[in-house]
Amino acid sequence: MENIKEKLRQGNKKATARMITMLENNDPEAIKILGELYRYTGKAKVVGITGPPGAGKSTLTDKLVKALRKEDKTVGIIAVDPTSPFSGGSILGDRIRMTDLAVDPGVFIRSMGTRGHLGGLSKATQGAVKALDLYGMDYIFIETVGVGQSEVDIMKTADTVLMVMVPGLGDDIQAIKAGIMEIGDVFAINKADREGAAKTHREIDNMLDFAETDWRPPVHQVVAIQDKGIDELLSAIKDHLAYLDESGEMLHRRIKSSEIEILELIKDRMMQDLLREEEIQEDIKEYSKRVAERKLDPYGASERVLRKTIKKEAEKYENH
Amino acid sequence: MENIKEKLRQGNKKATARMITMLENNDPEAIKILGELYRYTGKAKVVGITGPPGAGKSTLTDKLVKALRKEDKTVGIIAVDPTSPFSGGSILGDRIRMTDLAVDPGVFIRSMGTRGHLGGLSKATQGAVKALDLYGMDYIFIETVGVGQSEVDIMKTADTVLMVMVPGLGDDIQAIKAGIMEIGDVFAINKADREGAAKTHREIDNMLDFAETDWRPPVHQVVAIQDKGIDELLSAIKDHLAYLDESGEMLHRRIKSSEIEILELIKDRMMQDLLREEEIQEDIKEYSKRVAERKLDPYGASERVLRKTIKKEAEKYENH
Numbered sequence: 001m002e003n004i005k006e007k008l009r010q011g012n013k014k015a016t017a018r019m020i021t022m023l024e025n026n027d028p029e030a031i032k033i034l035g036e037l038y039r040y041t042g043k044a045k046v047v048g049i050t051g052p053p054g055a056g057k058s059t060l061t062d063k064l065v066k067a068l069r070k071e072d073k074t075v076g077i078i079a080v081d082p083t084s085p086f087s088g089g090s091i092l093g094d095r096i097r098m099t100d101l102a103v104d105p106g107v108f109i110r111s112m113g114t115r116g117h118l119g120g121l122s123k124a125t126q127g128a129v130k131a132l133d134l135y136g137m138d139y140i141f142i143e144t145v146g147v148g149q150s151e152v153d154i155m156k157t158a159d160t161v162l163m164v165m166v167p168g169l170g171d172d173i174q175a176i177k178a179g180i181m182e183i184g185d186v187f188a189i190n191k192a193d194r195e196g197a198a199k200t201h202r203e204i205d206n207m208l209d210f211a212e213t214d215w216r217p218p219v220h221q222v223v224a225i226q227d228k229g230i231d232e233l234l235s236a237i238k239d240h241l242a243y244l245d246e247s248g249e250m251l252h253r254r255i256k257s258s259e260i261e262i263l264e265l266i267k268d269r270m271m272q273d274l275l276r277e278e279e280i281q282e283d284i285k286e287y288s289k290r291v292a293e294r295k296l297d298p299y300g301a302s303e304r305v306l307r308k309t310i311k312k313e314a315e316k317y318e319n320h
Numbered sequence: 321m322e323n324i325k326e327k328l329r330q331g332n333k334k335a336t337a338r339m340i341t342m343l344e345n346n347d348p349e350a351i352k353i354l355g356e357l358y359r360y361t362g363k364a365k366v367v368g369i370t371g372p373p374g375a376g377k378s379t380l381t382d383k384l385v386k387a388l389r390k391e392d393k394t395v396g397i398i399a400v401d402p403t404s405p406f407s408g409g410s411i412l413g414d415r416i417r418m419t420d421l422a423v424d425p426g427v428f429i430r431s432m433g434t435r436g437h438l439g440g441l442s443k444a445t446q447g448a449v450k451a452l453d454l455y456g457m458d459y460i461f462i463e464t465v466g467v468g469q470s471e472v473d474i475m476k477t478a479d480t481v482l483m484v485m486v487p488g489l490g491d492d493i494q495a496i497k498a499g500i501m502e503i504g505d506v507f508a509i510n511k512a513d514r515e516g517a518a519k520t521h522r523e524i525d526n527m528l529d530f531a532e533t534d535w536r537p538p539v540h541q542v543v544a545i546q547d548k549g550i551d552e553l554l555s556a557i558k559d560h561l562a563y564l565d566e567s568g569e570m571l572h573r574r575i576k577s578s579e580i581e582i583l584e585l586i587k588d589r590m591m592q593d594l595l596r597e598e599e600i601q602e603d604i605k606e607y608s609k610r611v612a613e614r615k616l617d618p619y620g621a622s623e624r625v626l627r628k629t630i631k632k633e634a635e636k637y638e639n640h
Contacts (some may be wrong), residue, residue, distance in 0.1 A: 034619065035617040039614045039615075136535070255609050258607075262607060262611065262618050262621045263619045265619060266625055270590050270626070288575045292577075293571075295357045297354070297358030298582050300355055303589075313634065315628050318638075
C-alpha cells in the first residue's frame, strides 16, 4: 500500500488509475490513502459540466480541453454516468471518443458509473477528483449526463459550473432552466447555429435577472463541433474562477462542498455498517415481504430496524 | 389528527392534498397516519413515466389519463421535479397545463419538488402514492423529468415503467438507452412523425434483444399531441400490469420496492437523528471549514462525527 501511496505522490498515471478503480469498488484502503494524502490536494481548478441529454456536453468538453492544452495546462476529465445503476459499471466508454485526447500525456480521462442502490457515485467522484488533483492536473472537468438530484449534488462540489443548453429543447426546458439556474456559473448555448438560439439566450437572460448574487453568470452562444466561441467560453470560465479567488468565495464554496462530502460519507458509512449485520439484512428481507403483503407498514419496519441497530451499537460500545 | 385520518379513509380530496403537503414538510404526524392506514393501500396500479427532457412526457401523460377517464377509471398524477433542490419547492406548477384534467373530479394532480440536500423526495413521493391510493385512485402516474439516479430510484417503486423517447436526441441517447433499458417495461417513441423515428425504434429493439426477462418490452411509436397511438400504448401498459399479476411478478416487484422504501426511510431517519443534535451540527460546520483549508481530511472528519454519534446513542440507550 505504501507503494501506491508513494506513486500517487509522484504523479504516476497507473497508480492514479488504480486508485480510482479502488474508489469505485469502495475499497477502504483507497479511502485511507486519500485521507493521508488529502493535505496535498486542492490545487486543481474543478469545473463541472452539466445540462440535458443531447446538449453536446462531450464535444464541448473535448474542445475546451483542447484549448487548455494549447496553453500547456494539464486536464483531468471525469465523465459521470448516473443512468446505469443496474449494470454496475460505466457505459460511457464509447462516449469518450476523444481519441486524440486519450493519447495525450497531459490529459487523464476516466468515466465512472453507479454501483448499487445505496449510491456512492458522489463519493467515488469526489475521491477521483482528489486522485487527479494529486496527479497534478491543473484543471479537472466533471461531466454529467442528466439533470437529476444526484447530478446536481455532484455539480455542487465543483468550483465553477458550466451549464450547457441547446436551442429548442421542448416542453421541459422551463423546468430545467428554473432548476439549474442556481447552479450555473457560466452558461453555454451549444449548437447555436440552430433555430431558436436567440430565443433561448433571451429566456436564460430573463431568468438570470432574478438571481441575487454578485456574480452575474455570462451566457455564451457556441457551436462546439465547429470550434466556434470556444475561446470566449473558456475565458468566461477563467473569469469565474478568478472571481472566486478574488472575492473569497472560493473558500466558501469549498467549505460548502466539504460539508456535502462529509455528510455523504457519514450517510454512506452508516448504511454500510447497518447492512454489514447479517441479522439486520435478514430482518429487512423479511419486513419487505410483509410490507408488500400489507401486514406491516414501511414506517414501522424502518423503526424496528433502527431500534435493533441502536441496541446492537450500544452493546458493541459497552464491550469496547 | 383523527379527523384527517378519518377523512383520508373517506376519500376526502382536501384531506388528501393536506396529507401530501405534510409529507413534503416531513411532518411526523403524516408518517404516523400513513402507517396506520397502510393496510388499506396497494389497490392502485402505479405507472412510472420517465425519459429525457423534451420527450413530451407531460403531454403523453395527459393523453393517457384522458383515455383512462373515458373508461371511467380514476387517476392520480404525481409530477416529480428533481431539478429544483435550491428553491425548496416544486416549479412544475406551470408544466401542469392539463387544465381540463385539473377540474375533473376523477383526477388528482400534484407536483412535488425536492426539499433540502438530504433528499426525502423519494420518501415523500412514495408517501403521496399511498395517499392517492387511499383516496381511491385506480391508477397513479408518477412522472419524472430527468434521467438521474434519484429518478431511477423513484421509478423502481412503480409497477410498470413507461419509458418515453424521441427521435434524434443526439449524442447522449446511447448512454440514456443503455442505462434505462433495464427499467423500461413499455417504450414509447413520442413525436414519431419526426425524422429518425424508425431508426430510434430499431436501436431500442436491438438493445432489448439483450435483455433476459420473460417480459419483452413492447416499443410503440406515438404522436401524443395528435392523439396518435395512445390507445395502443395504454393497452400495452395494461398488458404489462396483467402480466405482473398473472406471473406473480407483481408481488416480487412490490417486495423489492418495499425494500427500497424501508432502506430509504432508515437512511433518512438516521441522518435526521444525527443532525438533530446541535453539537454534531456544530462539529460538522467546524470540520467542513478545516477540510476546506486542508487541515483535516473529509474521511477523518466523517469518522469523528460517527464515533461521537455512536457514543451519544449508547449513552442514551443506557439511560433508557
